[in-house]
Amino acid sequence: MRLNQRMFSLVFLLFLAGCYYDAYVMPDNPEITTDVxxxxxxIPIFNQSCNSSGCHNMGGTAPDLTPTNAYNALKSGNYINTSSPENSELYQWMNGQRSLPMPLSGPNQNYNAYVLAWIKQGALNN
Structure with a gap:
């Protein structure tokens, strides 16, 4: 009986020793040097990743990121901070600084880089 307890304890300790947690480190965004x-x-980023059925579309979760409503929803909802682009709520949601990254399928560093560059360039409706 003692042998079984010792074996169980040994196996359990080996199991625990094999468990570890690696913190997820977001890779750096590529630098966007062109006008965005x-x-x-x-809008193509939002169309591909954000405004699908049940997500950030008309009648879905705010902000509404459909092509006709996205800009006004982002501006009026204070999702954009042009004086401190990295602190923009939109950017922070996309790169996972506000809980789960959006979209739920995972962050896309190219998309994040374009959104950040757009905000840094003044978040124009162009």
Whole structure:
């Protein structure tokens, strides 16, 4: 009986020793050096990743990121901070600084880089 307890204890300790937690470190965003257009660069990101059924579409979770409503929803909802782009709520949600990264399928560093560059360039409705 004692042998079984010792074996169980040994196996349990080996199991615990094999468990570890690696903190997820977000890779750096690629640097975007070209002008970013809201209609040509940002809206396609939202169309592909954000405004699908049940997510950030009309009648879904705020903000509404459909092409006709996205800009006004982001501006009026204070999701954009042009004086401190990295602190913009939109950018923080996308890169996982506010709980789960959006979209739920995981962060896309290229998308994050374009959104951050757009905000740094003044978040124009162009």
């Amino acid at each position: 257009s809201f209609s040509k660069d940002i």
